[in-house]
Each structure stands twice: as structure tokens, then as C-alpha cells.
Amino acid sequence: MMNLKEISDLKSNYLHEMFKIMNFSEKEWEVVNGLNLFRYFKKGSYLLRNGQFSETSYYVIKGCLVSYYKIDDEERITDFYAEKDLFTPSCITTKKPSTSYLVCLEDSLVSIGNPENEKIMLDNFPRFEQLCRISTEKSLLKQRIEFDQFKFASSEERYINFAKTRPSLLRRVPQYQIASYLGLTPQSLSRIRRRLLKVEVKSENIAV
Amino acid sequence: MMNLKEISDLKSNYLHEMFKIMNFSEKEWEVVNGLNLFRYFKKGSYLLRNGQFSETSYYVIKGCLVSYYKIDDEERITDFYAEKDLFTPSCITTKKPSTSYLVCLEDSLVSIGNPENEKIMLDNFPRFEQLCRISTEKSLLKQRIEFDQFKFASSEERYINFAKTRPSLLRRVPQYQIASYLGLTPQSLSRIRRRLLKVEVKSENIAV
Numbered sequence: 001m002m003n004l005k006e007i008s009d010l011k012s013n014y015l016h017e018m019f020k021i022m023n024f025s026e027k028e029w030e031v032v033n034g035l036n037l038f039r040y041f042k043k044g045s046y047l048l049r050n051g052q053f054s055e056t057s058y059y060v061i062k063g064c065l066v067s068y069y070k071i072d073d074e075e076r077i078t079d080f081y082a083e084k085d086l087f088t089p090s091c092i093t094t095k096k097p098s099t100s101y102l103v104c105l106e107d108s109l110v111s112i113g114n115p116e117n118e119k120i121m122l123d124n125f126p127r128f129e130q131l132c133r134i135s136t137e138k139s140l141l142k143q144r145i146e147f148d149q150f151k152f153a154s155s156e157e158r159y160i161n162f163a164k165t166r167p168s169l170l171r172r173v174p175q176y177q178i179a180s181y182l183g184l185t186p187q188s189l190s191r192i193r194r195r196l197l198k199v200e201v202k203s204e205n206i207a208v
Numbered sequence: 209m210m211n212l213k214e215i216s217d218l219k220s221n222y223l224h225e226m227f228k229i230m231n232f233s234e235k236e237w238e239v240v241n242g243l244n245l246f247r248y249f250k251k252g253s254y255l256l257r258n259g260q261f262s263e264t265s266y267y268v269i270k271g272c273l274v275s276y277y278k279i280d281d282e283e284r285i286t287d288f289y290a291e292k293d294l295f296t297p298s299c300i301t302t303k304k305p306s307t308s309y310l311v312c313l314e315d316s317l318v319s320i321g322n323p324e325n326e327k328i329m330l331d332n333f334p335r336f337e338q339l340c341r342i343s344t345e346k347s348l349l350k351q352r353i354e355f356d357q358f359k360f361a362s363s364e365e366r367y368i369n370f371a372k373t374r375p376s377l378l379r380r381v382p383q384y385q386i387a388s389y390l391g392l393t394p395q396s397l398s399r400i401r402r403r404l405l406k407v408e409v410k411s412e413n414i415a416v
Binding site: 069092093129132136139141145150183 | 277279284286296298302334337338341346347348349351353354355356358359360391
């Protein structure tokens, strides 16, 4: 659990970062401060459910969210959102209710985006549009690279790649959820981990 | 091969569509007409190679492109771009040379985007920025859905899904390239196709 001091520090760091990127004027700064951007959610909170319509995006300042959908009552993990990751609901583009869930894996401090905030930002800073476009283009490319890597990787390579690119999640996320995210059964993920551990012990390069 | 009449009709249809979407004024229309947007490439032309730096995007008006990268001299197909698909090079975001190739599978008429065109468009129509953002958001979601479907699908489901969502490519693309795109060997794709054909013959629902 985060205490009030920590939350307050995280908020002001976030605004400070935003200030640097956007190069705000005094007036713009006031507008942003008035936006009521922050939300704090307890572990286990549902931010979105199958069948709900939502146009709220979540930028994770601290914490971890997981998105999944259900097939035959089984969770299929589509992604994890930790520090500096942005979740955008499909509803914004499809204009239909969500088919997936978004849940807090940890107590999480997030900054929210929604059509009202967006309108205020765009009316006050037209250059915000460009920032959004560039950030969306970056997300598109990142996802493209992940997809390509996933497609051509063996199960073992997928796990190694995940461990390399998102090492903090290895500690924070239950193993069965990592397995689902990687499109593996929990059993085959266990086998892969045992095999890798043996290799590491042999090479005296023991994982901590 | 397309003849001059066909190319000219395709161009004017494309501009007409763009005109409707953008709701151009007379002056804006002149700007767009002066942009020199169109290129015609013969089958087999390379539009991008590993190691090249390019910020040119290609919107396919007619034809088909394929993007791939090479691992141990083997082509790994990342995507196909047919009518109304847009290819954007990773260089734009990474500012590094491309790691993949882009080749024409058919004679292709495309409309190009590059930083110079983009600047002219943005200077003349600021609302173009928003159109770009919305279109990038749509691409992001489309890719997200494809990725999720791919991750949780069996080989057979992947093929069926491809055949459903991009039926015209089944006829236009060599089977070994479809196999690579689906992350399968050509042999397993053949097996899947034979199995599906049997099912279809049994149910008297014969594919054409």
C-alpha cells in the first residue's frame, strides 16, 4: 500500500515530467492542475469489465494492471500495464462495449484520460494533438515488434524475451498469468523455467 | 499490368474519396493535387531493404506488398499490404535504418507519405493531424486484436481466421509466404488445408 506522502510525491514527479515535455506556460499549467487526473485503486479493483462501455484510458504511474478476456470461463491474458504503460480501451475505436477486463494486480496510482479531459487539453494546447499522434505511432511500432517477435519465437524464446524486456514483472505477476500471456500452459512454462535454471546453474550464472 | 486508363481512373477515385473525407476547399484541393502523391511499381520492386533508412509510407491503392525480415537467410513474413492497407516504416519512430524488407508481390499503384508531404498537408490543414491520430489509433487496435487472436489460436484457427479476414490474399500470395506469415512451416499449412478440405467435402460445402 502507498502512503499519502508517497502518492503526493509520485503525483508531483509526474506533473513535473509532463511540464518538461510540454513546456507549459503559467496559464496552461493551471489548466492541467485543474484536470483532476489522478486515481488510486486497491489491488483487485476492476477498472473495466466485459460488456461495459468506457472511454477512459489509464496511464500507470505506479502499480500494475492486467487485461484479459474470458473464453469458456478461462482467463486469456492480453497484456500487463506497469509503470509508464498506457491502457486504452478498444471502445474508443469500436464504439462498442468492451470484450475484455482490466484489473489491478497491485495497488495502483494512475493518471486518467477521457473525452472531457482530452477536449480541455486540445482546446488549450493544440500541439497536444501532435504529441498524442506521435505517442500512438510509437505504441503501434512497439506492438508491431512484439507481435513479430512472438510469431517467430519458440516457447522458450518467448519466455526469455519477456524476462529480458519486462524483468520486474517476473517478480510481480503470478506465473500462471505469465504463462497465459505467453500463450503457454502453466506446465510448459514450468518446464521451460526448470530447463533454463539448469543451464544457468551449469554455466555458474545463477539467476537471483 | 495496369494500363494508363486504369491507373488514371484509380488515381481520380482515390482523390475523390480523399476529397469527401477531408471536405476540401478549392484552395486545399489545389495543394493536394500538387503533391505528386502517386507511384507505380512493377512486381518484384524493392521499396525498402534491410539497412536502408526511409521515412516514406505507402498506402496501397491497387496491388500487394509484402514485408519481411531475414533470419539465417530465411524470409520471415511480417505482413501483407493490399488495397487500402498502409505500410509505415519503423525508421520514422526508431530513427534507425530498417531491419526489414518491403517488396511488391504484384504491380502496385500506391500513394506515398513522407515528411515533406506531411509538412505541406499540416501547414495547410491543421485538422489533418487529428485524422492521422485517429487513423493510427485504429491501426493500433486492429493490430492488437490480430495479436490477441494469434496468441490464443491453434494453427488451424490461425489459418481459418486469415482465410476469413483476408480472403483475397489466399489467391494472390504464394502458400509458403502465407505459412511464414502464420508462423507455420509450409508442410503444416498443407496438412491443415488438406484436413479442412476433407471436412468441407464431407459437409458438401466445397471451397471454390
